[in-house]
Amino acid sequence: MKIRTSKFYAGLFALAYATSPALAHPPIAERAVADEKAAFEADRADILAMAGNFKVRFDMQESTRWDASYTPIDKKISGGNEVVRVIEDSGRKIVLQHMLVINADGKDMIIKHWRQDWEYEPAKVLVYADRHQWKWEDVPERMRRGRWSQTVWQVDDSPRYGGWGQFEEQGGVRRWRSNWTWRPLARRDAVRNPVYDRYLAINRHQTSPDGWIHWQDNLKMGPKDGKLSPVVQEYVLNSYTKFDGYNVKAADDYWAATKAYWAAVRSTWDKIATTKGGIGIQEEAETGTIISARLLEMADDIVSGKMKQDKAIAEATKLITDNTKVIG
Structure with missing residues (x-):
């Protein structure tokens, strides 16, 4: 399916968004100050526990088909070594x-991966709105108490999806559960040009004695007969197991060399989101945003000494500014 933006697809999205469930839980009742503080600190501890050195397993399975004409793809398992700071x-x-951290031909390579921002009792969240655009969505005031938003950003610090939810304990296991969130296709799906073009999903994050897991329940949606319809259910379990038997230092060295550059990139995306009412930028199935490859290349050039940091920041700022549009 050719990726494009149109009034037709915008209408489909608006219809699905209006009819999809938004609230995962009722409002959190007022608590004593001591209880509120204890819950807040417990939440923070769970978020901070996701930092560390890990071996990661990505387990993805299309399971239940909702469209009788669709054949689910085979289960896919991949993984690697990942540093989270x-x-x-x-x-x-x-x-x-x-x-x-990837070892290729005996040489360790660093791939800047995704980023997650957690904010306590947010007034609004940057969410996926339609292909190539993200917009601000207000969190209902009555739903803010005691809750956290999670905003996920792509490898070039452009947005991917955002949601909000609460930490809860059930059966002795503590987890954060999001509201229903819209998400663009992951690269693994986008490059296949499938009949679905977005996900409606719930995300769960929970710590474990060995690390933590990110559990996704993805309903893959696509246009059919003039409306967005479910195509297939996918279950994704990303397991982060504590492990430091690889070149962790390579990741820390990369970050030490590029953190000022990436801070400037984040700041530019944030400024665009504020001044343009969100973020609108063209994406391609193979690369993500059309400027992603260049933003990552400049970080590598800073590490190798081929490019000065100030020059890279100036070019990155111009790239982001020139390739984004106002969200109306």
């Missing part, structure tokens, strides 16, 4: 940066 912690906001 806390790059910001202001109390009510925590930012975690993921970096993959």
Whole structure:
């Protein structure tokens, strides 16, 4: 399916969004100050526990088909070594940066991976709105108490999806559960040009004695007969197991060399989101945003000494500014 933006697809999205469930739980009742503080600190501890050195297993399975004409694809399992670092912690906001460490032909390579921002009792969240655009969505005031938003960003720090939810304990297991969130196709799906073109999903994060897991329940949706319809259900379990038997230092060295550059990139995306009412940028199935490859290349050039940091920041700022549009 050719990726494009149109009034037709915008209408389909609006219809699905209006009819999809938005609230995962009822409002959290007022608690004593001591209980509120204890819950807040427990939430923070669970978020911060996602930082560390891990071996990661990505387990993806299309299971239940909702469209009788669709044949689910085979189960896919992949993995790697991933370093997760806390790059910001202001109390009510925590930012975690993921970096993959890959050994190719005896040489360790770093791939800047996804980023997750956690914010306590947010007033609004940047969410996926339609292909190539993300917009601000207000969190209902009555649903903010005691809850955290999670915003996930792509390898070039452009947005991917956002949602909000609460930490809860059931059966002795503590987890964070999101509301229903819209998400664009992952690269693994987008490159196949499937009949579905987005996900309606619930995300869960929970710590374990060995690390933590990210559990996704993805309903893959696509246009059919003038409306968005479910095609197939997918279950994804990403397991992060504590492990440091690889070149962790390579990731830390990469971040030390590029963190100022990436801070400037994040700041530019944030400014665009604020001034343009969200973020609109063209994406391609193979690469993500059309500027992703260049933003990552410049970070590598900073590490190798081929490019000065100030020059890279100036070019990155211009690339982001020139390739984004106002969200109306």
